[in-house]
Amino acid sequence: MSEARDTIRIDKWLWQARFFKSRSIAAEIVGAGRVRVDGVVVTKPAREVGAGHVLTFAQERQVRVVRILACGTRRGPAPEAQGLYDDLSPPVVAEPANPRYDGGGRPTGKDRRDMMAARDRTDPNPLE
Incomplete structure (x- = not known):
């Protein structure tokens, strides 16, 4: 078995900490300059x-x-991977799942029925 080291490749650490599904994806992200x-x-x-x-x-x-706490020796289960880092990310603000559009656009069926009922009440015979 390998011993714990002081340093490790960044792509390997990102993979071991389970931020990316494969080491090649982690290497691609780092190679694209998306990691600081x-x-x-x-x-x-x-x-x-x-x-x-x-x-x-x-x-x-x-x-x-994330702040690295340890380098790790293998890609273990999630609880083990979470022990490798301290998450400093800002809290995620949840967006509403499906915000309803307020006004404008095509009327719904209920809106059309309401408009027709209002028109029928105001002018009983529109053609005369």
Whole structure:
């Protein structure tokens, strides 16, 4: 078995901490310059990181900010992976699932029936 190290490749750490499903995806994200280490953009997947470094990267629709606590030796289960970092990300504000559009646009069936009923009440014979 391998011993715990002081530093590890950034793509390998992101994969072990379960931020990305595969190491090649993690390497691709780092290579595209979408990861920052202590505020500096990193473009090399082989960049060594260790305990105390702060990583900033986008994951889905959220910006993740994590402080590395340990390098780890394997990609273990989720509870083990969560022990490798301290999440400093700002809290996620939940958007409403389906906000209703207020006004404008095509009327609904109920709106049309209400308009027809109102028209019928005001003018019983519109053609005369």
